[in-house]
Amino acid sequence: MSNTNKRYPKAVVFDLDYTLWPCWCDTHIYTPIKSLNNSTIIDSNKFKLSFYKDVEKIILELIENNIIIIGASRTATPSVAKKILSLLEIGDEPAINHFDSLQWGQGTKINHIRKAAKELDIVDELKNGEFILFDDESRNKDVESINVHFAHIKDESRGLTMEIFNKELKKWHEKYK
Numbered sequence: 438m439s440n441t442n443k444r445y446p447k448a449v450v451f452d453l454d455y456t457l458w459p460c461w462c463d464t465h466i467y468t469p470i471k472s473l474n475n476s477t478i479i480d481s482n483k484f485k486l487s488f489y490k491d492v493e494k495i496i497l498e499l500i501e502n503n504i505i506i507i508g509a510s511r512t513a514t515p516s517v518a519k520k521i522l523s524l525l526e527i528g529d530e531p532a533i534n535h536f537d538s539l540q541w542g543q544g545t546k547i548n549h550i551r552k553a554a555k556e557l558d559i560v561d562e563l564k565n566g567e568f569i570l571f572d573d574e575s576r577n578k579d580v581e582s583i584n585v586h587f588a589h590i591k592d593e594s595r596g597l598t599m600e601i602f603n604k605e606l607k608k609w610h611e612k613y614k
C-alpha cells in the first residue's frame with residue numbers, strides 16, 4: 438500500500454495505559470517484571486502484558502516517516518512504565534529507544550506536551566497544530582486548547598488500532614491543512 442497521500446504531523450504523542458497496552462501499570466503490575474519474549478513481559482503475579490496488536494506497525498510507520506514520537510503518561514509509577522518499554526521490543530529494539538521524549542506526572546497533559554516540545558525544540562510546530570495526542574481518557578481533550586489534535590481511544594479491549602490511527606491522521610489533516 439502506498440502512503441504517498443498520507444500526511445503526518447511533526448509529532449505524535451502517545452498515552453501509555455489503555456492506549457499502547459491493556460493495563461494500568463501502577464495498579465496491575467507487580468514488580469519485578471521480566472521479559473517472556475520480545476513482545477511479552479510477565480510480572481511477579483504471572484500477569485502477562487504485550488502492546489495492543491497494531492502498536493508495533495504504527496510506531497514503525499512513524500519512524501519510517503521521521504515523525505517525532507513522544508510518550509505522555511500520568512502514571513504514578515514511571516519506573517514500571519519505563520521498564521515495560523525497555524523490555525518490549527519494536528522492530529527488534531527496546532521500544533523505549535523509539536521515543537524522542539517521555540513525559541510523566543499528574544495533571545493536565547498540556548504540561549507534558551509543552552515540556553516535550555521545549556525539550557525537542559519544536560515549540561513553533563506545536564503552535565502550528567503539528568501535534569496529535571492518542572489517549573483513552575477524554576479528560577485529556579483539554580490539549581486542544583494548545584492546538585493539539587485529540588484522538589480518543591474508546592475501546593480498551595482494542596486500544597490503539599491501525600484503523601483509529603489512519604482515521605485520526607485524516608481528521609487532523611482536514612482540520613489543519
Ligand SMILES: [Mg+2]
Nearest residue numbers: 452454455573
Ligand atoms: Mg491511558
